[in-house]
Amino acid sequence: MNASAPEPLSLQDYLQRILTARVYDVARETPLDFAPQLSAKIGQNMWLKREDCQPVFSFKLRGAYNRMARLTGGQRARGVICASAGNHAQGVALSSQKLGCRALIVMPVTTPQVKIDAVQSFGGSQVQIVLSGESYSDAYQHALQLEREQGLTFIHPFDDPDVIAGQGTVAMEILRQHQGPLDAIFVAVGGGGLIAGVSAYVKALRPEVRIIAVQMADSNAMMQSVEQDQVVELADVGLFSDGTAVKKVGSETWRLARSLVDEFITVDTDEVCAAIKDIFQDTRSIVEPAGALCVAGARKYAQTRAQGQPGQNWVGITCGANMNFDRLRFVAERALLGExxxxxxxxxxxxxxxxxxxxxxxxxxxxxxxxxxxxxxxxxxxxxxxxxxxxxxxxxxxxxxxxxxxxxxxxxxxxxxxxxxxxxxxxxxxxxxxxxxxxxxxxxxxxxxxxxxxxxxxxxxxxxxxxxxxxxxxxxxxxxxxxxxxxxxxxxxxxxxxxxxxxxxxxxxxxxxxxxx
Structure with a gap:
């Protein structure tokens, strides 16, 4: 007789996991910066949670390290494997160096070179990179095959409770750094690890805060899955925001998003380019497209859904800054149209x-x-x-x-x-x-x-x-x-x-x- 499936983790379970997550051996508490120019432009009070300031320039380090720090000695000895569009790979690479275990990292062939180079530099000789497939989902399938063949431990980029808990520490910092009235948090969504962790923590402690998911219009697997009440797989995804180009979200991240996310909003390429410019104007930092999704969503939300409600307090998580320099030509060209x-x-x-x-x-x-x-x-x-x-x-x-x-x-x-x-x-x-x-x-x-x-x-x-x-x-x-x-x-x-x-x-x-x- 088969053992019964474990009960799904509750909000309290996730709250405990987030509070005890092991992330600060490698991650840092990032600033929550007020964005005065952006706030004036959209008529709302906008803060940016600067995950682009992490050592790997992305929040992904939190979840990767929390998962790998909890492996057994035998699992670390055999090594780990992951599939990633780049940012999770950098987190796994740095974590493998910190914990002293071998890591095999499968990345799509479309991954920006800046991310490939960074993965190798963070992991050094302990990291081997394999390029396979056009998107994360393609790389994921190849990684599962290598996992079976080599007996490695798979470090999922989003659909794992320990990874979700690690990402949830972003929300823990936000609520500690902004203890006054807070109306909404805008979160970029690819596979859903970040929004699952953020929404679990926020809804456990501050349920009145709205969680607003932002996706590319051509890569909105999570929104479609929530709307259809089942995990759906997209035939194709747009690659401009490569960090969120996921054809199929996780079953656990979908379960949490379905019950905890308040709204979804989609944006296009021009709107993201305009958001990259907005973030630069306030911070003098250049984020990648996925890192600007939160601001693109906030701008559009202010124009379409928050009219007549000025002066709200919003937070956007700038979740990554691994931008290829050559892509800036395209971004600058399209930013004015997006504005x-x-x-x-x-x-x-x-x-x-x-x-x-x-x-x-x-x-x-x-x-x-x-x-x-x-x-x-x-x-x-x-x-x-x-x-x-x-x-x-x-x-x-x-x-x-x-x-x-x-x-x-x-x-x-x-x-x-x-x-x-x-x-x-x-x-x-x-x-x-x-x-x-x-x-x-x-x-x-x-x-x-x-x-x-x-x-x-x-x-x-x-x-x-x-x-x-x-x-x-x-x-x-x-x-x-x-x-x-x-x-x-x-x-x-x-x-x-x-x-x-x-x-x-x-x-x-x-x-x-x-x-x-």
């Missing part, structure tokens, strides 16, 4: 001399973030424009103004194809640019500089190419093609000599001849 402070438009104007100038006049002093144009059709010109706006309504006002001028306008601000690809592909060869000359010009980065430059250009010159992207510097670098009127090149040369802006002619550049001429 609702950039509009991307496709504008169609007549392909006639003077139309380009009329467009610039209509745009006026608006902050241009990107401007791409290449002559291609004898009747119509299609121009890709990025514009900085202060308020969401400003973008619509500008569109109305452009249409009143007779220009065609399409809003591309929510078009992923345009944001990810087309903005970088405007250009190409054309027979319409006969006699074109190409120039690189450096503009001071301030409104009106372009109009002043164009104002004195000979009226019979035609602009055939224009490319500009805001790089966040004091000066803007612009590429411009100018087609002088037949037989009147001297007027263009005379005008150029009067310009005080630095410019260089590139009409003989080999790359121009290959791709644009």
């Amino acid at each position: 609702g402070r950039e509009a991307m438009l496709a504008v169609t104007i007549p392909e006639a001399r003077g139309s380009f100038r009329r467009l610039c006049q209509r745009i006026g002093g608006a902050a241009i973030t990107e401007f791409n144009y290449r002559i291609a059709d004898p009747k119509e010109a299609h121009i890709f424009i990025g514009l900085g706006v202060q308020h969401p309504g400003d973008a619509q006002t500008l569109q109305d103004d452009l249409r009143a001028e007779g220009f065609g306008v399409i809003d591309l601000s929510h078009d992923d194809l345009a944001k990810e690809h087309l903005r970088h592909m405007v250009g190409g060869r054309t027979a319409q640019a006969e006699g074109e000359r190409l120039f690189r010009v450096i503009f001071p980065e301030r409104p009106g500089a372009l109009m002043r430059f164009l104002g004195g250009m000979p009226s019979d010159c035609n602009i055939t190419l224009f490319h500009y992207r805001n790089q966040g510097a004091d000066y803007a670098r612009v590429l411009i093609g100018i087609q002088p009127a037949p037989g009147n090149e001297a007027a263009l040369d005379d005008w150029l000599q009067t310009q005080q802006l630095p410019w260089t002619e590139e009409s003989t550049n080999p790359s121009y001849k290959l791709f644009l001429r």
Whole structure:
């Protein structure tokens, strides 16, 4: 006769496990920092629980060490194995070094190199890394196979009571550090270990505090599992927030989330990029996408669910900072869109001399973030424009103004194809640019500089190419093609000599001849 299954752990069981968790041999109590700029922006009092300040730059160290510190001597002697998108792996690596046991770590092939390098440096010679699969779930299956083959002890990244208890010490610190009124805690969710531990501790002691789970819209396995009242497995997950890219949550983390989490909210890539910028503005630290989910969720919650309820006290757990440096280019590019402070438009104007100038006049002093144009059709010109706006309504006002001028306008601000690809592909060869000359010009980065430059250009010159992207510097670098009127090149040369802006002619550049001429 089979033994009966053990009773599920109660809140009191978890409270005791959290209070006695062994985490501070390797982890530190992280700060709870008030975020003044973010608070002013969302109209709520926002504190950041800085788990990005851990030795491994992530909360994952807490759960990994608590689990491994409780292994028997025989288990440690045989060694451990884990599957991880990177942060849990670093926790296991550092724990293995501290406890003196071998660790085999399976990571998805999509794991950022910064995390792979960190795992090796934390674990040294005691750690062996195996890359397998596209996501955590794929790596997990391979790790289970290696566990059986080599007799290792599996250290689960989230679905284990000792791991959950270790992560719950984050909440223990929050309630000790913020003993006044607290309305909500925003928690990023992948497999659910952090939110399970946080919600168990908070609901045991402060049940009035709302626990709000934040997930990527394309990796929301926990939300779907709670909604369907069963653990579901996603066919695919988005990989931008690799730390939360989990196809299937744990059965124990699901059990706790189902009964303890108050609300779920999902965010997209642009919103997370904006949140990374928000955190940087207040802390001068750069978190990874998973680490910014809490702020992205809080921003969206303030806009959609907490209207008319300002001044609440919220905490967001910035759970990781293992960001690949190269990814910052993408984050900076998408942050303005995520804040609702950039509009991307496709504008169609007549392909006639003077139309380009009329467009610039209509745009006026608006902050241009990107401007791409290449002559291609004898009747119509299609121009890709990025514009900085202060308020969401400003973008619509500008569109109305452009249409009143007779220009065609399409809003591309929510078009992923345009944001990810087309903005970088405007250009190409054309027979319409006969006699074109190409120039690189450096503009001071301030409104009106372009109009002043164009104002004195000979009226019979035609602009055939224009490319500009805001790089966040004091000066803007612009590429411009100018087609002088037949037989009147001297007027263009005379005008150029009067310009005080630095410019260089590139009409003989080999790359121009290959791709644009």
